[in-house]
Amino acid sequence: xxxxxxxxxxxxxxxxxxxxxxxxxxxxxxxxxxxxxxxxxxxxxxxxxxxxxxxxxxxxxxxxxxxxxxxxxxxxxxxxxxxxxxxxxxxxxxxxxxxxxxxxxxxxxxxxxxxxxxxxxxxxxxxxxxxxxxxxxxxxxxxxxxxxxxxxxxxxxxxxxxxxxxxxxxxxxxxxxxxxxxxxxxxxxxxxxxxxxxxxxxxxxxxxxxxxxxxxxxxxxxxxxxxxxxxxxxxxxxxxxxxxxxxxxxxxxxxxxxxxxxxxxxxxxxxxxxxxxxxxxxxxxxxxxxxxxxxxxxxxxxxxxx
Amino acid sequence: xxxxxxxxxxxxxxxxxxxxxxxxxxxxxxxxxxxxxxxxxxxxxxxxxxxxxxxxxxxxxxxxxxxxxxxxxxxxxxxxxxxxxxxxxxxxxxxxxxxxxxxxxxxxxxxxxxxxxxxxxxxxxxxxxxxxxxxxxxxxxxxxxxxxxxxxxxxxxxxxxxxxxxxxxxxxxxxxxxxxxxxxxxxxxxxxxxxxxxxxxxxxxxxxxxxxxxxxxxxxxxxxxxxxxxxxxxxxxxxxxxxxxxxxxxxxxxxxxxxxxxxxxxxxxxxxxxxxxxxxxxxxxxxxxxxxxxxxxxxxxxxxxxxxxxxxxxxxxxxxxxxx
Ligand SMILES: Nc1ncnc2c1ncn2[C@@H]1O[C@H](COP(=O)(O)OP(=O)(O)OP(=O)(O)O)[C@@H](O)[C@H]1O
Ligand SMILES: [Mg+2]
Numbered sequence: 001x002x003x004x005x006x007x008x009x010x011x012x013x014x015x016x017x018x019x020x021x022x023x024x025x026x027x028x029x030x031x032x033x034x035x036x037x038x039x040x041x042x043x044x045x046x047x048x049x050x051x052x053x054x055x056x057x058x059x060x061x062x063x064x065x066x067x068x069x070x071x072x073x074x075x076x077x078x079x080x081x082x083x084x085x086x087x088x089x090x091x092x093x094x095x096x097x098x099x100x101x102x103x104x105x106x107x108x109x110x111x112x113x114x115x116x117x118x119x120x121x122x123x124x125x126x127x128x129x130x131x132x133x134x135x136x137x138x139x140x141x142x143x144x145x146x147x148x149x150x151x152x153x154x155x156x157x158x159x160x161x162x163x164x165x166x167x168x169x170x171x172x173x174x175x176x177x178x179x180x181x182x183x184x185x186x187x188x189x190x191x192x193x194x195x196x197x198x199x200x201x202x203x204x205x206x207x208x209x210x211x212x213x214x215x216x217x218x219x220x221x222x223x224x225x226x227x228x229x230x231x232x233x234x235x236x237x238x239x240x241x242x243x244x245x246x247x248x249x250x251x252x253x254x255x256x257x258x259x260x261x262x263x264x265x266x267x268x269x270x271x272x273x274x275x276x277x278x279x280x281x282x283x284x285x286x287x288x289x290x291x292x293x294x295x296x297x298x299x300x301x302x303x304x305x306x
Numbered sequence: 307x308x309x310x311x312x313x314x315x316x317x318x319x320x321x322x323x324x325x326x327x328x329x330x331x332x333x334x335x336x337x338x339x340x341x342x343x344x345x346x347x348x349x350x351x352x353x354x355x356x357x358x359x360x361x362x363x364x365x366x367x368x369x370x371x372x373x374x375x376x377x378x379x380x381x382x383x384x385x386x387x388x389x390x391x392x393x394x395x396x397x398x399x400x401x402x403x404x405x406x407x408x409x410x411x412x413x414x415x416x417x418x419x420x421x422x423x424x425x426x427x428x429x430x431x432x433x434x435x436x437x438x439x440x441x442x443x444x445x446x447x448x449x450x451x452x453x454x455x456x457x458x459x460x461x462x463x464x465x466x467x468x469x470x471x472x473x474x475x476x477x478x479x480x481x482x483x484x485x486x487x488x489x490x491x492x493x494x495x496x497x498x499x500x501x502x503x504x505x506x507x508x509x510x511x512x513x514x515x516x517x518x519x520x521x522x523x524x525x526x527x528x529x530x531x532x533x534x535x536x537x538x539x540x541x542x543x544x545x546x547x548x549x550x551x552x553x554x555x556x557x558x559x560x561x562x563x564x565x566x567x568x569x570x571x572x573x574x575x576x577x578x579x580x581x582x583x584x585x586x587x588x589x590x591x592x593x594x595x596x597x598x599x600x601x602x603x604x605x606x607x608x609x610x611x612x613x614x615x616x617x618x619x620x621x622x623x624x625x626x627x628x629x630x
Binding site for chain 2: 122201202203205206207208209210211212213216220221224225298299300301
């Protein structure tokens, strides 16, 4: 396990370095950042002054190390638009997105996993059909439309929940439903197919031959093997949900990370965009690393145990 | 009777129609006896065994006229009765040992979990029994190996672990589906000897499925020869080897090389032709297309069954002629 862990963490570290270098390079993707900051109509002297003030005249490697050095200490630079530290701006917005993302993820798992298992136990049974309908509709209905319909029905017609904003917890109900509805189909399908595969294996039949009751056969023998593919998918899904959905945040007027990224792009507020990309990429690295470690805990073959 | 099953029929839905894989099988095994079930690949041996355990897929349609096992009448409600008997009264060793162990659980856990539940044994007592069983099937250093996962064992070792696992609950009836195919001859002999010992110790009854007529000769009290989903001949082992009655049995026996008798390098007499498809109904003798003694009567249905003495029968229109 130790050698697996150190190998996996080394890979994660390498990915982090690559990802941070790429996010750093973004700054230069749109050409000379000094000109970008000075604006399209800016004079050459202004651009030159900005170049010196921001340190763009230094060698790239020095700039990168300088940038990553401050990023590690929590300093992601100044927003050009707000003229505030990027960390502060992101800090103000990240709470809404994280709350929404985590809750939606938990709700989606709580629906998808039991439903997937129940569907797998009786393929083509009535639970399986309902699950199929949920999966197909969840994938076919665009979330902005579902969000708007939910607002119209539950917010406007019935007035049961606030139609926008995150001032009270009720404001999260509709976005959570819409977002988790979007996440359920894939999670459920992978649970169902994994479970069907595992239930057909010889070791499940052997477990039944030992006289174990069905609930133990499922929980001890089947589930553990069936969740292996689910873990990897769930990590990616959680990453998506935590990145903030521009559509959902816009429809429900939530000031989260997704909207911030979108607005900053429109404003060419590059330090903010860059910081968001860096943070989200690192989040993905963290999540996939955790998923791999969890899988290794579940499956001894992956961690090279005997 | 440890096992008394009459007219077992198993049908499986397939894309091409209903596959009547087992078409009226009778099996009787007395306490402490070994019945070997032989027959060529695909004749329905594993389906017969798995349906006795009640572990066939849900789609399978299974019917019996009588089903008694270890003193319980299971004819009416086989599923409920079998759920209580599996692992304690009846145990099974499956055909493929490499996939019958869960890759994510230690061998110790998989050996002990059954008896810890059914006999309410403590972990320590269950592990002690597991060590004893592993020792008996010839796994060295068993105590240390309980903590290992299946992928740390060779194919033959896994098969022996499966055998140990089936014996953990001290069953009265053991169904073993080709338990020694992956093992080399010394281990095979050891396992057969172990089964013999258990039989003496515990009065274990065994239904052993095998291709290997050498194994049959070593362990069987009785032999049932299966062809295309039916038992075509059943006899005490000795009688069967000495005087096979069914043309198919004779073909099977002729296909074994006998050292000193079969000329070296000569082709063994294979049975010509192929097994009939079992989709839909099959009338008359299933073997008649391949049979050298086939006569017009062989198409008559049902095929007459001739009882010959106690515990012996042959299903053939003309068994006397076949035996000469
Ligand atoms: N789940 C299934 N679905 C459809 N057909 C099946 C299924 N299991 C077995 N069969 C078919 O039923 C027939 C009997 O299979 P079975 O496994 O009992 O053969 P067998 O006598 O054990 O053969 P072998 O010696 O090769 O193990 C075969 O023709 C096989 O193709
Ligand atoms: Mg078989």
